Amino acid sequence: MLIVQDVxxxxxxxxxxxxxxxxxxxxxxxNFTNKEDAVNDPLAKGIFExxxxxxxxxxxxxxxxxxxxxxxWGQIQQPFVEFIKSFDKTLIPQETxxxxxxxxxxxxxxxxxxxxxxxxxxALAGDGGGLEILGLRGNILTIRYQGACGSCPTSIKxxxxxxxSLLKRELSPSIEVVPG
Numbered sequence: 001m002l003i004v005q006d007v008x009x010x011x012x013x014x015x016x017x018x019x020x021x022x023x024x025x026x027x028x029x030x031n032f033t034n035k036e037d038a039v040n041d042p043l044a045k046g047i048f049e050x051x052x053x054x055x056x057x058x059x060x061x062x063x064x065x066x067x068x069x070x071x072x073w074g075q076i077q078q079p080f081v082e083f084i085k086s087f088d089k090t091l092i093p094q095e096t097x098x099x100x101x102x103x104x105x106x107x108x109x110x111x112x113x114x115x116x117x118x119x120x121x122x123a124l125a126g127d128g129g130g131l132e133i134l135g136l137r138g139n140i141l142t143i144r145y146q147g148a149c150g151s152c153p154t155s156i157k158x159x160x161x162x163x164x165s166l167l168k169r170e171l172s173p174s175i176e177v178v179p180g
Contacts, residue, residue, distance in 0.1 A: 012149070018063045018065065054067060113133065
């Protein structure tokens with residue numbers, strides 16, 4: 001049975017990170033920005049049934065929920081905890097590994113992912129979010145924030161600049177990071 005063990009605040013005032021007692025995913029992240037996106041994911045679909053939920057992000061052992069500003073957390077937390085207790089974890093769609101197909105940039109993309117995996121993604125996950133690479137064209141890396149980071153004002157500018165500075169320092173001064 002899934003149980004909420006802890007709840008963490010995130011830098012996004014409209015998002016909370018719910019830490020669970022069991023792992024949901026091993027290597028993927030799942031981000032749903034609306035109810036329609038979640039139609040094929042029973043976990044996210046069920047969470048969207050709670051009035052006031054506007055986005056769902058989950059990975060590893062946590063779920064981040066973003067709510068409408070006018071809705072209080074008291075209206076969401078209890079229904080969420082009850083839903084999680086009764087949810088059958090085997091209904092979560094199976095994970096699939098993504099292959100990197102851009103032959104021209106495969107080595108650079110692998111290095112970028114290593115840096116992000118070690119120095120950026122753990123910090124974002126700590127705040128209830130994640131980071132997805134949408135593409136690499138030349139030296140322009142397009143990324144998308146997930147979970148609490150997706151609509152957080154800090155991630156939209158401050159974190160973007162920090163990631164770009166890190167990659168410039170570690171890999172190449174010509175790398176640019178843009179939101180997708």
